[in-house]
Amino acid sequence: MMNFDIPDNLMEYLQELDHFIEQEILPLQWQDDNNRFFDHRREDARTDWERGGLPNEDWEALLQEAKRRADAAGHFRFAAPAEYGGRNGSNLEMAVIREHLATRGLGLHNDLQNEHSIVGNNVGLLLMIHYGTAAQKAQWIEDLSESRRGFTAGITETAHGSDATHMETTAARDGDIWTINGEKSWNTGIHKASHILTIARTSGSAGDASGLTAFLVPTDSPGFKVEEMLWTFNMPTDHGRVSFTDVKVSDSCVFGGEGNALQVVQHFFNENRIRQAASSLGAAQFCINESVSYAQQRAPFGKPLSRNQGIQFPLVELQTQAEMLRALVHKTAWQMDTYGAFSVSDKVSMCNLVANRLCCDAADQAMQVHGGLGYSRHTPFEHIYRHHRRYRITEGTEEIQKRRVAGYLFGFMDRTAPKGVNTTA
Numbered sequence: 210m211m212n213f214d215i216p217d218n219l220m221e222y223l224q225e226l227d228h229f230i231e232q233e234i235l236p237l238q239w240q241d242d243n244n245r246f247f248d249h250r251r252e253d254a255r256t257d258w259e260r261g262g263l264p265n266e267d268w269e270a271l272l273q274e275a276k277r278r279a280d281a282a283g284h285f286r287f288a289a290p291a292e293y294g295g296r297n298g299s300n301l302e303m304a305v306i307r308e309h310l311a312t313r314g315l316g317l318h319n320d321l322q323n324e325h326s327i328v329g330n331n332v333g334l335l336l337m338i339h340y341g342t343a344a345q346k347a348q349w350i351e352d353l354s355e356s357r358r359g360f361t362a363g364i365t366e367t368a369h370g371s372d373a374t375h376m377e378t379t380a381a382r383d384g385d386i387w388t389i390n391g392e393k394s395w396n397t398g399i400h401k402a403s404h405i406l407t408i409a410r411t412s413g414s415a416g417d418a419s420g421l422t423a424f425l426v427p428t429d430s431p432g433f434k435v436e437e438m439l440w441t442f443n444m445p446t447d448h449g450r451v452s453f454t455d456v457k458v459s460d461s462c463v464f465g466g467e468g469n470a471l472q473v474v475q476h477f478f479n480e481n482r483i484r485q486a487a488s489s490l491g492a493a494q495f496c497i498n499e500s501v502s503y504a505q506q507r508a509p510f511g512k513p514l515s516r517n518q519g520i521q522f523p524l525v526e527l528q529t530q531a532e533m534l535r536a537l538v539h540k541t542a543w544q545m546d547t548y549g550a551f552s553v554s555d556k557v558s559m560c561n562l563v564a565n566r567l568c569c570d571a572a573d574q575a576m577q578v579h580g581g582l583g584y585s586r587h588t589p590f591e592h593i594y595r596h597h598r599r600y601r602i603t604e605g606t607e608e609i610q611k612r613r614v615a616g617y618l619f620g621f622m623d624r625t626a627p628k629g630v631n632t633t634a
């Protein structure tokens with residue numbers, strides 16, 4: 210018989226996480242005025258305006274301490290294989306956990322802006338496990354596992370985002386040495402990253418899905434330069450625009466094999482998109498829950514707001530969508546675990562497309578229900594809106610998600626091999 214219950218062991222794990230948050234994370238959030246990073250002062254407290262809008266050092270140190278505690282308690286690497294200290298977390302488990310953490314609202318347990326969480330969405334580690342050479346693994350696995358060090362994704366260019374196969378950065382080989390020239394933009398985490406995973410054309414011509422190669426380029430390489438930091442809707446910024454002028458790297462920096470970059474990229478996005486969808490669903494549910502609760506206690510014109518169908522019905526619509534989406538997210542994540550991630554890439558895109566929109570709609574409605582308070586920074590809805598609005602563009606835009614669904618619907622993409630569709634972060 211089919212069973213839609215969340216398995217008992219996963220329900221117990223959610224309780225264990227809640228307990229850990231109460232015992233170890235909330236006390237840290239409330240210590241030393243750390244709550245300034247989450248209350249109405251959040252954007253200002255997080256941003257180092259003196260350093261051009263970069264994340265404040267204290268803010269990043271606090272996130273690091275939360276991760277350290279989560280790793281010591283055995284939560285941070287939940288998704289990693291057991292041999293790397295993880296718990297072999299499945300896509301379904303990660304989806305349920307990420308929804309649960311986001312449903313709790315803003316906090317040090319699961320900050321939106323940095324995609325920080327006590328249960329790490331450590332896709333860099335998963336890629337390293339899948340695609341790293343023995344030498345790269347030896348160099349990276351421990352640091353990535355503990356989030357001590359990371360690499361930024363260098364896919365997008367100023368002139369090319371959705372159309373990754375047209376990117377203009379090149380790498381030319383001479384013996385064991387590659388020379389990279391070009392530029393990349395929107396490299397998240399570049400201010401701290403020791404390396405940039407740079408996708409460059411090594412053969413073929415613009416538009417070819419093959420002939421693109423990924424390189425792990427050290428950011429202290431001569432010829433590499435951070436040109437500027439890009440300010441966004443949600444500050445601080447850790448997104449840079451960078452250039453490569455005759456940057457030399459050895460063959461040992463090739464990641465995932467020559468010509469295989471699109472597969473690496475697609476793998477990254479497929480994993481990330483379902484988790485992002487689950488987070489957006491959780492954040493949407495938080496906005497709905499807060500609105501229902503506020504409508505029950507706010508009483509303009511002498512009766513609770515919740516008695517008005519004008520207040521009820523938009524929330525009913527949102528809750529209906531959330532229920533439908535939850536079923537699709539669970540089913541899709543389960544199918545990824547059971548049949549392989551690429552067999553249901555179209556469903557992953559559907560989940561992502563609907564979830565990110567739903568979250569923006571729910572945050573917008575929450576602002577409306579909360580009136581002036583909803584527009585203020587004393588409630589979290591503006592922050593939720595600003596962050597999740599980004600997901601409608603990054604990780605593949607809405608249109609690119611639709612393009613993938615269309616590819617499966619009309620049969621111009623197959624369900625096994627990643628094709629030359631950009632899906633950039």
Ligand SMILES: Cc1cc2nc3c(=O)[nH]c(=O)nc-3n(C[C@H](O)[C@H](O)[C@H](O)COP(=O)(O)OP(=O)(O)OC[C@H]3O[C@@H](n4cnc5c(N)ncnc54)[C@H](O)[C@@H]3O)c2cc1C
Nearest residue numbers: 362363364365369370371395396397603604606608633634
């Ligand atoms: C906060 C943030 C963080 C990011 N982090 C990273 C990162 O770490 N690494 C990285 O490499 N990139 C990163 N990006 C870049 C991001 O992946 C791209 O912005 C995204 O892929 C869209 O590319 P684009 O901006 O060039 O838009 P374009 O590709 O120029 O698209 C412009 C518009 O046209 C639409 N469009 C494009 N093609 C079609 C089509 N065929 N049919 C219909 N509509 C179409 C798009 O959907 C979009 O609405 C980040 C971006 C942001 C904002």
